Amino acid sequence: MKDFLYSFKEKPTKATIFTILSLLALGTYSAFAQEEAGPTVADAIFTANNVWMLVATFLVFIMHLGFASLESGLTRAKNTTNILFKNVSIISIGILTYAIVGFNLMYPGDFSIGQFFGFAGFGIAAPEGAEGLIAYADGGYTYWTDFIFQAMFAATAATIVSGAVAERIKLSSFLVFATIFVAIVYTIAGSWKWGGGWLDALGFYDFAGSTLVHSVGGWGALIGAIILGPRLGKYTKSGLKPIPGHSLPLAAVGMFLLWFGWYGFNGGSVLSADPELISLVFVTTSLAAAAGVIGAMVLSWIVFKKPDLSMILNGSLAGLVGITAGADIMTPMSAVIIGFIAGLIVVASVIFFDKYAKVDDPVGAISVHLVCGIWGTLAVGIFAAEFSLITQLIGVVAYGVFTVACALILFLAIKMIMGLRVSQEEELMGLDLGEHGMMAYPDFQQIAEAGGSTMNMPSVDDYPDVSPDLSENEQ
Amino acid sequence: MKDFLYSFKEKPTKATIFTILSLLALGTYSAFAQEEAGPTVADAIFTANNVWMLVATFLVFIMHLGFASLESGLTRAKNTTNILFKNVSIISIGILTYAIVGFNLMYPGDFSIGQFFGFAGFGIAAPEGAEGLIAYADGGYTYWTDFIFQAMFAATAATIVSGAVAERIKLSSFLVFATIFVAIVYTIAGSWKWGGGWLDALGFYDFAGSTLVHSVGGWGALIGAIILGPRLGKYTKSGLKPIPGHSLPLAAVGMFLLWFGWYGFNGGSVLSADPELISLVFVTTSLAAAAGVIGAMVLSWIVFKKPDLSMILNGSLAGLVGITAGADIMTPMSAVIIGFIAGLIVVASVIFFDKYAKVDDPVGAISVHLVCGIWGTLAVGIFAAEFSLITQLIGVVAYGVFTVACALILFLAIKMIMGLRVSQEEELMGLDLGEHGMMAYPDFQQIAEAGGSTMNMPSVDDYPDVSPDLSENEQ
């Protein structure tokens, strides 16, 4: 009956074994229920939970396309191939290193150095014994689901750095940094809270990673941007020269996909399909993102006297980062306030880093992920009575100190050993030709040089309607 | 046991309380079942239903990227920043106003003016008491899920208007219109059917909103396009000049994302994960969209003598709008017929509005959403014996009269108070520079002006393979 209804294809499933065993062990089901031997209510809920967690997993996956699009869109066309290459590499490296060492560094089980560091060994393998399975079912999903959901998260931290160091970092140097940052720095830091380490014991709260993911990535971004220095032509004798992104549609696609994926990032962090919690998380996440847009719109319209698209894109991300630490505990009203303030903060922060600190961050990653990540983490201490602002602050500082130290050591060591920044010629030419010998948009380049008609895009004369004759306008 | 298996993190869940209470009340479960105290079958189904509704929610969310892409792609590059700004704003404003007033206008519970208007108060809050929870569980999902699923719908209506008024409406005027239209007009109209108002009592049927969403948006689009008048250069002394969209890939991305999201729009309108209904809805939705493509392809190929991509993109959307009113009750064959006819209609309608009515609708929003929305609503009365064509027609007319009146008042009031259309200079220059001071594609502009090699896109000479030497072709 079990196999018939459930369509388990090859083998008796561990999930079933587990539930039966755990039910026996805990003695909550009556003897009568045990006798049935068919699938149990617990099986059904386990199945729904696990489906939800895998839905969340593919949503977090597509955030990597969101990051790739946003970063490409907000930078120049001459560096697009390079940025796409970095982003495809990061998600791949992230998943692989998480399988090799990351998962077992982040969830070590037992810590070996205080509650600061533990390592459960290389590789991944689903627990065979009943005991391990029970431990997993507690989370409402399988070992494999746990691994792959967390693996999707891991690469995020390095992607955040990618945006801030774009258009000037050597590809190979970045890949080395990203690999170590994702595999070791992010995962050890993560173990302090989500792995059950010292900050967890202290009562620090970070639901889905305002600090563990976003500010960890943001600190790396800050250090990278400082060590690299600004892009050529950004700060000149006659002052700051904005370098606009080459494709705002690509940037908007990126923002929408990130918001979309965030429903998995936050929704999956519930770690089950608990109806009330996952739906509350959808509400708070949506309201904070929307309020972030409005906050950024209001402030940037006042400051710049114009409605600024790149600011409201970052405003929505600011709201999302801001709500991430407390998405499961906030009221809708708190979510709106947190998101709105994040929208204000991100505008102020972008202006501060750009104009006053002179840290050149092409996509605003530091403002979105670091500054709003800190804001979101502290907001938990402000808006939720059950958490202490002091403890939240301790967490923020602890992650800051550790990540800054690691990023400093990594970037400086890489700089010494293999160099960090491309040559001036390469930067001017663009990294696409310099690093990859491959342009992102060769046809558009070609038509421009040819003054219009080329082999790859024929003359507009063949399509006369393109250029409306205004002199004849009826209006 | 409950907490263990279900992993409810902080508090006893309302869902559980509800089911237990409702089961007690209805007396369908034996005393034996009550004693178990673990999660029940009802919990498991509730969990699956709620997961499905949240999946539908994020699918409807991503439709807003679909709308943004489609509208950007089908308009000119000089207005792209403006269009993206509008679309990011609309979804944000839509979610926030729905939380403040919209949800309680659309689902007022009790009506205060006949069955035409009711308001359940400001803000949102999950019902704490058992009675409220039972009411919600009836729908198979939580209060939060109900709110956020419906909130994603709300913004759609204003987005439809956005396409028709593109490339000439003042940003601030549009934002004021969209806010009131989404918050008040759409929601009051919606209450007549989905909120249990007079049209619901009359037996009017509109499963997922051919009328409630699409034709409401479409009427707004029609009025907006008429009041604004056509874009400069569209209708000239020497006749109609088509103004092609600047990026068909962007338009195609938009269409695919809208079709993708429609699985949530229609699939979620089942309001549970009922296996037979949601799978039937997937089938009818897919077949209608596909048949819409074929219908539009056949007619446009005959009329224009060429296969027209923008027509088949609109054909698929026409099929989707057409099936929306009856997606849960149609047979596959009816779905194909409805979609195919919608594909024919949209081509004829686009030609009619463009050439004869001289209503300038840059993206074909009126034809897709209004005309096919009406078709889909009437099709319910034609193809489904259980519904009356007359009642369907009454619904169509009632929504038309109300929405046209509201849109007229709104647009005219805004025109008087703050102006509706940008200046001629601004329209010629493009709204991106005029309203935002920010171009969507600065690098491509720059290389064109420089005749090829620039700082942002280097010379194609560095990449000689781009221009193949045809004189040497072996073939």
Add this chain to the structure above:
Amino acid sequence: MKDFLYSFKEKPTKATIFTILSLLALGTYSAFAQEEAGPTVADAIFTANNVWMLVATFLVFIMHLGFASLESGLTRAKNTTNILFKNVSIISIGILTYAIVGFNLMYPGDFSIGQFFGFAGFGIAAPEGAEGLIAYADGGYTYWTDFIFQAMFAATAATIVSGAVAERIKLSSFLVFATIFVAIVYTIAGSWKWGGGWLDALGFYDFAGSTLVHSVGGWGALIGAIILGPRLGKYTKSGLKPIPGHSLPLAAVGMFLLWFGWYGFNGGSVLSADPELISLVFVTTSLAAAAGVIGAMVLSWIVFKKPDLSMILNGSLAGLVGITAGADIMTPMSAVIIGFIAGLIVVASVIFFDKYAKVDDPVGAISVHLVCGIWGTLAVGIFAAEFSLITQLIGVVAYGVFTVACALILFLAIKMIMGLRVSQEEELMGLDLGEHGMMAYPDFQQIAEAGGSTMNMPSVDDYPDVSPDLSENEQ
């Protein structure tokens, strides 16, 4: 009670009838359970399974946007409209023909010619009787779900061909080929294994279609590319001239969406929401894709001395195709090895076809889908002890012989009757103007011809910050 909790809107559901009947038949539930009359555990699991299969369905749907984006991005701007038109058409034709004949050719129930061919009649209709419903519930989902999930797969095979014949095939000829290939060739071939035909009886294993989908499409692609011959300008007297794609961001969007959709392609092929299997499939699929990126990166970097973005994009797809045949039975380590080898193979294969075989395949479809599809199918025989390498090889050869024969006959017949390739003039001008009279990017064309300032994209002088003054750089 049933209706109350489950919210079945119109009619008693077949799912419920089925489960009750099947439970009665199998006698596994106690009389006590029957008396309850409410939804059962089996209902709950059935609901979750069905939700998962529909999630997988919309994921496979969005792969068609992935294919459209990848193919557009890797080809020239002058053929973009044509490629988008093909891809929108294919998914529509695929769904419709699958409803008319495809589903009943692929799953004929009884075979009429040996175990090679069977046909269950035209059209689709959910079984009304209890027997049919029981058969369906065995799969864990409804008849409608079965149909629509498989329909999404069908169109894939033709889309693969589309990439290899791009930029030179006549639109109408391609549409005729694609219709017959999807409706008849793919479905008959599919019946041999998934329909329970002779290869299934032989013990051939292909979990999600490395052979049934990818190499079937790949063989069609190979034959099409050979019969058409290379694009003008590709092979010249002075040697091979690469023709780079016009938009690498579009190509990267395509790759990411394909990877994203593959979670449904492989995850849905479990045919239930079995927690352990679907989560294992997510892990093996992710690891193989990631390892494919690394494999392609390593080999292409060595061979070309530069990191090649298009190669790592194809590397991830190679890994995905490679794991598809055995995604549910591989260990994580095997998945990494299979994916990594696929990444090596795809680079070698692209070089082989391009340089040595002189088969012009604009997007690398033959290497990704055919070569890696064969690799993945054989890998099942190598890595999984329970399957025979010989049997896997027999399956590969059988599908090759059948598909090559069908594709040859089809392409040659179409060539004779209506011609296959566009004229030289049309190919040089681009198929967008030749076939469609519609450019994909008219504004960019126009600004290039105008040397910058035009009606559709105004002068960059209005936005002086675009061109940073490097002479003044502070650095």
